[in-house]
Amino acid sequence: MPETTESILDAAVDGGATTLAVRRAVFNSMLAARGINEARICELTGLDPGAVKRAVDHLVAAGIATTDGAKGAQRLVDGAEGLTIRKSGHAIRISGSELHTWCAFDIVGIPAALGLDATGSTHCPTCLAEINLEVRKGEAVESEVVGWWPALSGGPVIEAFCPSASIFCNLNHLEAWRSATGAKGVPRTLTELAQAGRTTWARFRA
Ligand SMILES: [Zn+2]
Secondary structure, eight states: OOOSSSOOHHHOOOOOOHHHHHHHHHHHHHHHOOEEEEHHHHHHHHHHHHHHHHHHHHHHHTSSSSEOOOOOOEEEEEEEETEESSSEEEEEEEEEEEEEESSSHHHHHHHHHHHHOOEEEOOTTTTTEEEEEEEEETOOOOOOOOEEOOOOOOHHHHHHGGGOOEEEEHHHHHHHHHHHHHOEEEEEEEEHHHHHHHTGGGGOOO
16 A cells, blocks of 8 residues: 555644644544534633634634634534534444544544544445445454545645545445546555554544
8 A cells, every 4th residue: 555654634734732732622522523612622722712713714724624604712613634513425433422524534544543443334436325334443344345545636635635535335336436537546445544544643542
Protein backbone atom coordinates (compact mmCIF):
# COMPACT_ATOMS: atom_id res chain seq x y z
CA MET A 1 0.00 0.00 0.00
CA PRO A 2 1.18 3.59 -0.50
CA GLU A 3 2.80 5.24 2.46
CA THR A 4 0.49 7.24 4.67
CA THR A 5 2.95 9.17 6.73
CA GLU A 6 0.81 12.21 7.36
CA SER A 7 -2.70 12.67 8.67
CA ILE A 8 -4.85 14.48 6.11
CA LEU A 9 -6.70 16.04 9.03
CA ASP A 10 -3.57 17.30 10.79
CA ALA A 11 -2.18 18.55 7.48
CA ALA A 12 -5.28 20.69 6.90
CA VAL A 13 -4.89 22.91 9.97
CA ASP A 14 -2.23 24.64 12.04
CA GLY A 15 -0.59 22.51 14.71
CA GLY A 16 -0.99 25.03 17.51
CA ALA A 17 -2.06 24.12 21.02
CA THR A 18 -5.27 26.17 20.80
CA THR A 19 -6.40 24.46 17.62
CA LEU A 20 -5.59 21.04 19.03
CA ALA A 21 -7.45 21.70 22.29
CA VAL A 22 -10.56 22.75 20.37
CA ARG A 23 -10.27 19.77 18.00
CA ARG A 24 -10.10 17.35 20.94
CA ALA A 25 -13.07 18.91 22.73
CA VAL A 26 -15.17 18.83 19.59
CA PHE A 27 -14.14 15.31 18.55
CA ASN A 28 -15.01 13.89 21.98
CA SER A 29 -18.37 15.61 21.84
CA MET A 30 -19.06 14.09 18.42
CA LEU A 31 -18.08 10.63 19.73
CA ALA A 32 -20.79 11.08 22.35
CA ALA A 33 -23.20 12.02 19.50
CA ARG A 34 -23.62 15.55 20.83
CA GLY A 35 -23.17 18.88 19.13
CA ILE A 36 -21.13 21.41 21.05
CA ASN A 37 -21.45 25.19 21.06
CA GLU A 38 -18.63 27.68 21.41
CA ALA A 39 -19.60 28.57 24.97
CA ARG A 40 -19.20 24.94 26.01
CA ILE A 41 -15.87 24.67 24.15
CA CYS A 42 -14.68 27.67 26.21
CA GLU A 43 -15.68 25.89 29.42
CA LEU A 44 -13.98 22.64 28.50
CA THR A 45 -10.74 24.15 27.21
CA GLY A 46 -10.41 27.25 29.38
CA LEU A 47 -9.86 29.30 26.22
CA ASP A 48 -11.42 32.71 25.77
CA PRO A 49 -14.37 33.19 23.38
CA GLY A 50 -12.28 35.01 20.76
CA ALA A 51 -9.73 32.20 20.59
CA VAL A 52 -12.45 29.57 20.32
CA LYS A 53 -14.24 31.49 17.56
CA ARG A 54 -11.02 31.82 15.57
CA ALA A 55 -10.22 28.13 16.03
CA VAL A 56 -13.71 27.04 14.92
CA ASP A 57 -13.52 29.37 11.89
CA HIS A 58 -10.15 27.82 11.06
CA LEU A 59 -11.52 24.25 11.30
CA VAL A 60 -14.55 25.11 9.16
CA ALA A 61 -12.37 26.74 6.47
CA ALA A 62 -10.13 23.66 6.44
CA GLY A 63 -13.13 21.38 5.99
CA ILE A 64 -12.61 19.46 9.22
CA ALA A 65 -15.60 20.88 11.10
CA THR A 66 -19.14 21.95 10.27
CA THR A 67 -21.50 24.20 12.21
CA ASP A 68 -25.18 25.08 12.23
CA GLY A 69 -24.29 28.58 11.03
CA ALA A 70 -25.55 30.38 14.15
CA LYS A 71 -23.65 33.48 15.26
CA GLY A 72 -21.78 33.95 18.52
CA ALA A 73 -21.30 31.68 21.50
CA GLN A 74 -24.32 29.55 20.58
CA ARG A 75 -22.85 28.51 17.23
CA LEU A 76 -23.08 24.73 17.32
CA VAL A 77 -20.34 22.53 15.91
CA ASP A 78 -22.27 19.58 14.49
CA GLY A 79 -19.53 17.68 12.70
CA ALA A 80 -15.77 17.27 13.05
CA GLU A 81 -12.89 15.08 11.92
CA GLY A 82 -15.27 12.80 9.98
CA LEU A 83 -17.97 12.36 12.63
CA THR A 84 -21.28 14.19 12.42
CA ILE A 85 -24.58 14.37 14.22
CA ARG A 86 -26.20 15.29 10.90
CA LYS A 87 -27.68 12.43 8.94
CA SER A 88 -25.44 11.20 6.14
CA GLY A 89 -25.21 8.15 3.91
CA HIS A 90 -22.76 6.51 6.32
CA ALA A 91 -23.82 5.34 9.78
CA ILE A 92 -21.61 4.29 12.66
CA ARG A 93 -22.22 2.86 16.12
CA ILE A 94 -19.22 3.50 18.34
CA SER A 95 -18.72 3.96 22.09
CA GLY A 96 -22.42 3.35 22.65
CA SER A 97 -23.32 6.23 20.32
CA GLU A 98 -25.14 6.11 17.02
CA LEU A 99 -24.11 8.82 14.63
CA HIS A 100 -22.97 9.41 11.08
CA THR A 101 -19.73 9.97 9.23
CA TRP A 102 -18.61 12.06 6.28
CA CYS A 103 -17.32 9.09 4.31
CA ALA A 104 -17.06 5.30 4.37
CA PHE A 105 -13.38 5.40 5.36
CA ASP A 106 -14.30 7.06 8.68
CA ILE A 107 -16.35 4.02 9.71
CA VAL A 108 -13.22 1.88 9.69
CA GLY A 109 -10.52 4.45 10.35
CA ILE A 110 -11.86 6.09 13.50
CA PRO A 111 -12.40 2.94 15.60
CA ALA A 112 -9.09 1.59 14.27
CA ALA A 113 -7.30 4.67 15.57
CA LEU A 114 -9.03 4.52 18.94
CA GLY A 115 -8.77 0.73 19.35
CA LEU A 116 -12.54 0.46 19.73
CA ASP A 117 -15.34 -1.80 18.57
CA ALA A 118 -17.66 -0.32 15.98
CA THR A 119 -20.22 -1.31 13.41
CA GLY A 120 -21.40 0.79 10.53
CA SER A 121 -23.05 0.85 7.16
CA THR A 122 -22.54 2.59 3.86
CA HIS A 123 -23.60 2.01 0.25
CA CYS A 124 -21.58 0.82 -2.72
CA PRO A 125 -21.45 3.70 -5.24
CA THR A 126 -21.73 1.26 -8.15
CA CYS A 127 -24.70 -0.96 -7.25
CA LEU A 128 -26.07 0.97 -4.21
CA ALA A 129 -26.10 -2.20 -2.09
CA GLU A 130 -25.79 -1.65 1.62
CA ILE A 131 -22.40 -2.63 2.96
CA ASN A 132 -22.05 -3.47 6.64
CA LEU A 133 -18.70 -2.98 8.30
CA GLU A 134 -17.28 -4.14 11.60
CA VAL A 135 -14.21 -3.22 13.60
CA ARG A 136 -13.24 -5.22 16.69
CA LYS A 137 -10.85 -3.68 19.17
CA GLY A 138 -9.46 -1.51 16.40
CA GLU A 139 -9.02 -4.32 13.85
CA ALA A 140 -11.15 -4.30 10.71
CA VAL A 141 -13.08 -7.49 10.01
CA GLU A 142 -11.81 -8.19 6.49
CA SER A 143 -14.09 -9.25 3.64
CA GLU A 144 -14.15 -8.82 -0.13
CA VAL A 145 -15.26 -5.22 0.15
CA VAL A 146 -12.63 -2.73 -0.91
CA GLY A 147 -12.12 0.95 -0.22
CA TRP A 148 -11.08 3.81 -2.47
CA TRP A 149 -8.33 6.14 -1.28
CA PRO A 150 -8.66 9.39 -3.26
CA ALA A 151 -5.54 11.12 -4.52
CA LEU A 152 -5.14 14.31 -2.52
CA SER A 153 -6.06 17.38 -4.51
CA GLY A 154 -5.99 20.13 -1.90
CA GLY A 155 -8.97 22.13 -0.70
CA PRO A 156 -11.20 21.58 2.33
CA VAL A 157 -11.05 17.93 3.45
CA ILE A 158 -14.81 17.46 3.59
CA GLU A 159 -15.11 18.60 -0.05
CA ALA A 160 -11.86 17.34 -1.54
CA PHE A 161 -11.47 13.93 0.09
CA CYS A 162 -14.65 12.67 1.71
CA PRO A 163 -17.09 12.52 -1.23
CA SER A 164 -15.10 9.77 -2.98
CA ALA A 165 -13.56 7.96 0.01
CA SER A 166 -16.06 5.16 -0.58
CA ILE A 167 -16.22 1.44 0.06
CA PHE A 168 -17.36 -0.94 -2.70
CA CYS A 169 -18.80 -4.48 -2.64
CA ASN A 170 -15.70 -5.84 -4.35
CA LEU A 171 -12.86 -4.86 -6.68
CA ASN A 172 -15.06 -5.28 -9.78
CA HIS A 173 -17.53 -2.69 -8.53
CA LEU A 174 -14.65 -0.37 -7.64
CA GLU A 175 -13.08 -0.76 -11.08
CA ALA A 176 -16.43 -0.11 -12.81
CA TRP A 177 -16.78 3.14 -10.87
CA ARG A 178 -13.16 4.09 -11.48
CA SER A 179 -13.44 3.69 -15.25
CA ALA A 180 -16.77 5.52 -15.35
CA THR A 181 -15.52 8.50 -13.34
CA GLY A 182 -11.81 8.61 -14.17
CA ALA A 183 -11.16 9.16 -10.46
CA LYS A 184 -7.56 9.35 -9.30
CA GLY A 185 -6.56 7.28 -6.29
CA VAL A 186 -5.86 3.72 -5.19
CA PRO A 187 -7.90 0.77 -3.89
CA ARG A 188 -7.30 -0.27 -0.30
CA THR A 189 -8.35 -3.30 1.70
CA LEU A 190 -10.15 -2.77 5.00
CA THR A 191 -6.96 -3.70 6.84
CA GLU A 192 -5.12 -0.99 4.90
CA LEU A 193 -7.90 1.52 5.62
CA ALA A 194 -7.62 0.69 9.31
CA GLN A 195 -3.88 1.34 9.15
CA ALA A 196 -4.48 4.67 7.38
CA GLY A 197 -7.02 5.49 10.08
CA ARG A 198 -4.45 5.00 12.82
CA THR A 199 -2.35 7.72 11.17
CA THR A 200 -5.27 9.99 10.35
CA TRP A 201 -6.77 10.09 13.87
CA ALA A 202 -3.58 9.48 15.89
CA ARG A 203 -4.15 12.80 17.67
CA PHE A 204 -7.35 11.53 19.23
CA ARG A 205 -6.02 8.40 20.88
CA ALA A 206 -6.66 8.55 24.61
ZN1 LIG B 1 -21.63 -2.90 -5.33
